[in-house]
Amino acid sequence: MPVYIRKDNKDGTYSYEFRLQGRRFSGNTGKKSEREARQVERAKRKEAEKLLEEEKQFGADDLTFEIAASKYWHEIGQHQKDRENLLWSLDWLQTAIGRSTRLSKINDNLVAGLVAKRRNDLIPNRKPEQKISPATVNRTMTQRLRSILIRAAKIWKVRTGEVIWSAHLLRESGERIREASRMEEAKIMSQLDRGYDTAVQFAFLSGCRRMEILGLEWSRVDFFGRAFSVIGKGGKTRIIPMSQAIFDLLWQERGHHEVKVFTYEAKRTLKNRGLCRGLRYPLTEAGLKTAMRRAVADAGVENFRFHDTRHTAATRILRASNLRVAQKLLGHEDIATTTKYAHALVDDVRNAMDAMNTARDPAPLNQIKTASE
Template sequence: MPVYRKHGKPEYTYDFKLRGHRFFGPTGTSNKRQAERILEKKRQETLSNLKKAASFTAEGPMTLEIAASRYWLEIGQHLANADDCYRAIGWLLSHFGKHVTLDRISDSMIAAMVARRRTDGVSNATVNRTSTVPLRGIMIRAKKTWKVPAFDVEWRRHLLKEPRERVREASQDEEKRLLDAMRDDYAPAVRFALLTGCRRMEIVDLKWSRVDFSGRTITIRGKGDKVRILPMTEVVRELLWTLKGGHPTAVFTYVARRTRTHLKLVRGTRYPITMEGFKTAWRRYRDKSGVENFRFHDTRHTAATRTLRTGNMKIVQRMLGHEDIATTAKYAHAMIEDMRLAMEAANHTGSHTGAEDGDAMALKNRKKSA
């Protein structure tokens, strides 16, 4: 279907294929006829860009428009966050203009771009991920892969400093308050997150075909379509077993509270939870619980920290799906108290270094009184 509505969203999304590539994005309108006109305009623009890219040779400078189109075709559309990449490219073209060439995008221009993006009141991380990092990807690929002229940018000077990711663990009381406040149909998804450390997208995407009760495993499809297998603990098995029969394909579902004809929702019927619906429910009922300074990603921190106390770093790395164990190392704080207790136990086993005998104690007392 060339234009369609995503679940829970009033505006249409366009979606089409051209020369073996898929193109999609928001139309910005809830009117179907307008959406179809926007679709046709996008199709013509894309066709024009493809023709320009196909006719390009490495003998001269490349415009940002052509470079962005090639980057989208080769890299952007295949990313897990393709929608974000598409929006970032659109912002870059709007800021610099379509016809600026890569050899003219200098350090000075990039510094001005960063300053402009910061005026939007977003965080340093957002500035990096929505402007500097996408532009860096385009320009480096143009220079190293396509062998076209591009300014020699010192990217480290333009990346803003980001705070180190915190590790926030829910206490037992906070966990109870969160689950008690959560809507009954969304509570199982939140509990699953606390038990497994799965990301929100991984929970929304979980299908019954990837749940193996007999083998007691769950196949998770994570970032970049990377697959990992989690063992099914008894508690997780009981949780998932109660959800069987709710929906033929989706594990986690919600109950429609009212009929919405335009969204094809019928009151009392279960539907797969969506990212936007899950985000809304989380914010609303998290605030209702009274638990402060706790984000959904902190459920992942909670699961990892608790597992690390009884396991080891390698186990947590595999559970979370981290490629580099250095990423998992931020949870090492959970082992500090266990290390202290172990060292205390070792120092009180009767060794001369751990416990002073009577003669040593007497000597120390004499030195104090001298």
């Protein structure tokens, strides 16, 4: 289909996608009418044909950004787990930079303007309106563009402009460590529907990331060996032992679905989504995000996100063991990454010192002097 409405598109406009000479061309038409969108798609196809012809004339050593984005998607992007987010970034960059802009023309001045433009973007569906964070600017724009230009220069051997990337990466605030109290955890759990409550409870117990939880399948659950394996960042697999609480939780989920561990029961039949009331279906990322956000708000818990369940689990396991154990649980390759949870140990030492000093009332100063005399 040459034009379509993307699932993550909230404004109802059509996107286009086509291939020419093995290259992928895509973008948003800005049109809500399919007829008008098709007209835009035909115009974009003609532009692409012209660009490919120009590439032959100018040589392949000075690509347009549209050609470079297409090559990057074909070689790298389509194989990544976050390909939907990457696709969004590529579309944004092509519009902001200009599809016909040559890579050799992308310089510090242009990149600085792109950073300024992206910093003014607002977080979708956030009320009151709030601009995106410096970290989001870095992840969705600057680092994406840098990856494309570095690959163009080193792998494709084409001309690129000179860019001092360190000058454009925004300073990010240090990652906060938000630990839920037992009372906060109980309040959040009380607001979750069946299925979602199990997934969130598993997050508190295991410290697994959201996508690790959603991707957990029965083939990677070993009740006999009391362990399960998850696929984490970079496609890396790690094995996590089952505590008794995790064992009991997973045992109760048997038989709900042949493949996926975490599921929910459809409350009503929705033919357009292929749902039948009473049947169980795997949890989705959007569904789990929404359920958690609503539960936190309804519970009256402030400043708590799904990823904070991981922080909570890490801090609790560190209080009961040591940094090496926490590193193993979280799957950190470098223990330096785990040391951000060391505040838990500092708190324990402080509490122990306070307990030591208040275990008994000190003798009055005059008694001490009398005893010494």
